[in-house]
Amino acid sequence: MSLLDVRGLTVRTTDDRVLVDDLSFTVERGERLGLIGESGSGKSLSTLAVLGLLPAGMTATGSIELAGTQIVGASDKRLTAVRGRDAAIVFQEPLTALDPLMRVGRQIAEPLARHIGLKGAALRDAVRDALTQVRMPDPERVARAFPHEISGGQRQRVALAMALACAPALLIADEPTTALDVSVQAEMLDLVDALVRERRMAVLFVSHDLAVVARVTDRAVVMKDGRAVEEGTVGDLIRSPQQEYTKALVASARKLESALDLRSAP
Structure with a gap:
């Protein structure tokens, strides 16, 4: 059984707008999976759904099994038991995620x-x-x-x-370096990479930057407009992207001259 098994995940608003459409993916124990896409692609909403943390006015349908627990429709008590123990999340902006008082x-x-x-x-x-x-x-x-x-x-x-x-068996990282100074970003990515390797944890890493995803994950799902448009190993996505959108992400990462040499990605 996969550590995380997402099947047909659909996220809708109360006025029936579809924000994530029929998304499916798995994360095995110890595996590192990236979700990549531009702002509004649905990647962050998908990770919030995994922990039952969707904002008010949004609902999830489909199936999300995390360490044997069905998240969709789970009670608050059950979700509280799962969060932090089976999976935990690091958000983009820690100042808002932490309690200031x-x-x-x-x-x-x-x-x-x-x-x-x-x-x-x-x-x-x-x-x-x-x-x-x-x-x-x-x-x-x-x-x-x-x-x-x-x-x-x-x-x-x-x-x-x-x-x-x-x-926890799964670490969810939602754009964890975006709010940091450039000088601190690489240091933070190296720290995350080292810690999850030491602990043999699984990672679900969200980013708009393919270079960042390539640095800390083995496989990735490319999202656009709430749907998965391509999936594969990071190396395959970089060397031979099939979709025009993925090709644009690769070109953008190269244009930005990321610290990562994309040509050497596994």
Whole structure:
């Protein structure tokens, strides 16, 4: 059984506009899959649907099985049990994803207390370890800080620490470097790549940039206007794209002179 099995996923608004149309894909344990497409292609909505986090006014139909749990139609209690334990997400903008009124350490502690039952000194040690594992300088100081008191790169490391704290089988990363300075983006991608390899985690990585997807994933689904238009290994998509839209993404990545040498992609 696949870790994540999405079949016929369709996301509609209350006025029956279709935003994601009959999307299907799988993620095996330990596999790294990219969802790539321009803004409005439906890729981020698809990942939100995977965790039952669609905004108000949107509904999902089809089937989403995550670690044996059917997400579509699941109760809030069931979804809460899944989030952080089986899969966790890192959003594009950590400043809005983090609670501005709560210290960093407490935010990391919440999933550890909820899913693992840690408390007291063991919980404090686990928070410090989570920050250390994402290579956070001075983790004890950061744990005492509020989100606005640390840099954007540090906030994204905090978000990653929260996502990885309970060792979920699947990490969902939704444009996790887009809001960062260029100098920090490559460092963050290298960190994500190293951590998921060490932990043998599966990854569902969302980006508009094929160069970024090629850097951290093995296979990708190309989305346009809410539909999957092409799927394959990253190397095949780069070397021999079949759809005009995919060809444009490859050309755009090359034109931007990404740090990744696309010709050497696996």
